[in-house]
Amino acid sequence: MNKSLIELKNVTMKFGGVTALSDVTFDVKEKEILGLIGPNGAGKTTVFNVITGVYQITSGEIIFDGKSLAGVKRYKITKRGIARTFQNIRLWGDMTALENVMTAADTHKKSGLVSGLFGFPISRREEKRDKARAQELLDFIGIGEYSDRLAKNLPYGVQRRLEIARAMGAEPKLLLLDEPAAGFNPAEKVELAATIRKIRDAGYTVLLIEHDMSLVMKVSDRVVVLDFGQKIADDSPRNVQDDKRVIEAYLGVPEDAS
Amino acid sequence: MFNLRDKGAEIWENQGRIGRIVIAVGAIAIVAALPFMGGTFLNTPVADYESVLVYPIAMFVLMAIGLNIVIGKSGLLDLGYVAFFAIGAYTMGLLGTKTDLNTWEILPIGIAMAMFSGIILGVPALKLRGDYLAIITLGFGEIVRIVALNLGALGRSEGIQGIPTPPGIFGIEYAFDSHRIYYWTLLILILLAIWMVRRLSARRAGRAWESIRQDEDAAELLGVPTFKYKVWAFVLGASVGGAAGVLYASKTLFIAPDNFTLQISILILACVVFGGMGNIWGVILGAVILGYLPDRIRFLSEARLLVFGLVLVIMMNLRPDGILPRKKREKAIVKKDAS
Ligand SMILES: Nc1ncnc2c1ncn2[C@@H]1O[C@H](COP(=O)(O)OP(=O)(O)OP(=O)(O)O)[C@@H](O)[C@H]1O
Ligand SMILES: [Mg+2]
Numbered sequence: 207m208n209k210s211l212i213e214l215k216n217v218t219m220k221f222g223g224v225t226a227l228s229d230v231t232f233d234v235k236e237k238e239i240l241g242l243i244g245p246n247g248a249g250k251t252t253v254f255n256v257i258t259g260v261y262q263i264t265s266g267e268i269i270f271d272g273k274s275l276a277g278v279k280r281y282k283i284t285k286r287g288i289a290r291t292f293q294n295i296r297l298w299g300d301m302t303a304l305e306n307v308m309t310a311a312d313t314h315k316k317s318g319l320v321s322g323l324f325g326f327p328i329s330r331r332e333e334k335r336d337k338a339r340a341q342e343l344l345d346f347i348g349i350g351e352y353s354d355r356l357a358k359n360l361p362y363g364v365q366r367r368l369e370i371a372r373a374m375g376a377e378p379k380l381l382l383l384d385e386p387a388a389g390f391n392p393a394e395k396v397e398l399a400a401t402i403r404k405i406r407d408a409g410y411t412v413l414l415i416e417h418d419m420s421l422v423m424k425v426s427d428r429v430v431v432l433d434f435g436q437k438i439a440d441d442s443p444r445n446v447q448d449d450k451r452v453i454e455a456y457l458g459v460p461e462d463a464s
Numbered sequence: 465m466f467n468l469r470d471k472g473a474e475i476w477e478n479q480g481r482i483g484r485i486v487i488a489v490g491a492i493a494i495v496a497a498l499p500f501m502g503g504t505f506l507n508t509p510v511a512d513y514e515s516v517l518v519y520p521i522a523m524f525v526l527m528a529i530g531l532n533i534v535i536g537k538s539g540l541l542d543l544g545y546v547a548f549f550a551i552g553a554y555t556m557g558l559l560g561t562k563t564d565l566n567t568w569e570i571l572p573i574g575i576a577m578a579m580f581s582g583i584i585l586g587v588p589a590l591k592l593r594g595d596y597l598a599i600i601t602l603g604f605g606e607i608v609r610i611v612a613l614n615l616g617a618l619g620r621s622e623g624i625q626g627i628p629t630p631p632g633i634f635g636i637e638y639a640f641d642s643h644r645i646y647y648w649t650l651l652i653l654i655l656l657a658i659w660m661v662r663r664l665s666a667r668r669a670g671r672a673w674e675s676i677r678q679d680e681d682a683a684e685l686l687g688v689p690t691f692k693y694k695v696w697a698f699v700l701g702a703s704v705g706g707a708a709g710v711l712y713a714s715k716t717l718f719i720a721p722d723n724f725t726l727q728i729s730i731l732i733l734a735c736v737v738f739g740g741m742g743n744i745w746g747v748i749l750g751a752v753i754l755g756y757l758p759d760r761i762r763f764l765s766e767a768r769l770l771v772f773g774l775v776l777v778i779m780m781n782l783r784p785d786g787i788l789p790r791k792k793r794e795k796a797i798v799k800k801d802a803s
Pocket of ligand 2: 251252293
C-alpha cells in the first residue's frame, strides 16, 4: 500500500452551534482516487474548506506530505501541492480559459512583477513554458479548442472541466474535485470518469466529492462516507455499497448504484 | 453594439511590427502636436488653451492611468488617491525650496515617498475589503491634507511658495509660462506609465490583479499571493500619482492644501469610470474629456457645471461600462460546443 499523502486526524469543525465535522479521521494515499460521499449537508465541502485553509479547524490535525497545515496561508497551501475545484463554478469569467489555467500556474513561478516589467529572460522563459503547459492541460482535459474563449462565455460542461484544468495548473499533488459531474448527462459522466482515471494515471492523487453513486463507485479505489459530519464508513466501493449504515443514511439511493 | 475598443485592438493586432511602429509614432506625433492646435476649434474660449493641456488634461491623464491600476485592474476602491499626488507635490515643494536638489533629482525621491506611503497605507488597509477599504483610503486622503494644513514646516494653509521650475536639460528651458515644454514632459511620463501598465498586464502581475478583481477568494485558493499583489497595485498607482505631484508643484511654483482636496480624488475616479475601468485607452480618453470639457464650455459660465453633470449622467446611462469598456474580444472563434 502507498503511504498517505494527506491525513485528517480527529478533525472537528464547528460553526457556532453547528458541528459541520465531528472527529473525522481518514487519509488519502498517494496515487489514490478516494471518493467522499454523503447526503446533502453531510460536511463534504467543509472537508475541502478545512484542507485548503478556508476555515481553521476547531480541533484535530491535518497533515499533508508529512507536515501540518495548521496556520499555513491559503495560497501557500496551494503552493505546497493542494488545489481544488468549486462546487459552484468560480472561474474568472473575464479571463480566457488559457489565462485561467496560467494564473494558477503562476503559483510556482520564480519570476514576479519586477522581472515581468523589465522583461528579464527568466520571466519570458517561464511565461512561454507555462503557456505551453496550460494549453497541454486544456488538451488533456479535452477542452483545448476553447483556450482563447472567455471563461464566462463557455458552455456549462466546458466550464466544469476548466475548473479541473485550472486546479491542475497549480501542479498539485492532491487534487480536490467538488462534484465535478454536477449537471452532467450520463454520457458526459462516463467521459468524466475516464478523465479522472487519466488524471490519476498521470500521477495525481484525487479526492473526489460526488453525488452520483455509480460514478463514484466506478472510479474510486476507496470510499469515505460522511453523515451529519461524522465518518460512517471507510472501505472499498463494494463493501461501502452493502454497508447498513450507509444504506440507511441514503435511504434507497444505492439501488441505482449497481 | 459597435465596440470601438475591440475594433481598435483588431486593427492593432493585424499589424506587423512595422505597421505598429507607424501607428504608435503617428499617434504620439499627433498628441505631441496638440499645443499647436490652439487656433482651431479645440481652443478653450477663456482659459489659456496650452495651460489647460498641462493642467488639468495631461495631469489628469497621468493620474487616471495610475488610479486605474488600483481600481480598474485590481478592483480596489481607492477614494484617497489625491494623497499620493499631494505627497509628490510636497516633496518637491519642501526639497525644492530647502535644498539644492533640482526637479529631476527630486522626481525619484517624490516617487519613492509616494510608494512608501502606498505601503504604509496599503499594508493595514488592504486586509480590509470593499466599503471598508474605500473609507480608510478616503480618510487617508483627508489626513494627508489636514497634516499639510497644520504642519508649520509645510506652510499650513499658506502652503509652499517659490518652488523652482525644472532646470533645463538637452538645451530645453523650462520657463514658467512655456506650457508646451511641461506638456511634453508630462507626455513622456504618460508614455512611461502606459508602457508599465501594458507590460505588467500581459504577465503574471496582470493575471493576479485580474483574478483578484473577479474573485479574490478563488485567486487566493489557486495560489495567487493576493495580498502581495494588492499592495503592489497600490504602490505602483502611488508612484504614478507621486510623479504627477512633483511635476505639478514644479509647474505651479506654489502649492497649498486647497489644491489637494477630496474633489481631486473624486474627479480622477470619475475619469476612470467614465472612460472605461480597466481599459487604459478608455481611461485616458475619460481623463482628456473630463479635464477638457469644463474649460471648453466655460462660456456657459455658471451653467457649465450643470451641463458637465448632465453629460456624465447621460453617458453613464448610455454606456455604463464607460466609453471604451474593458470587454475583451475573443480571438479565435472555435467550434460550437460538441455536447
Ligand atoms: N460557513 C459556514 N457557516 C455556518 N455553517 C456552515 C458553513 N459552512 C458549512 N456550514 C454547515 O455545515 C454543514 C455541512 O455543509 P457542507 O457544505 O460541507 O455540506 P456538503 O456535504 O458539501 O453538502 P452538499 O452535498 O449539499 O454540497 C451544513 O449544515 C452547512 O450548513
Ligand atoms: Mg458540498
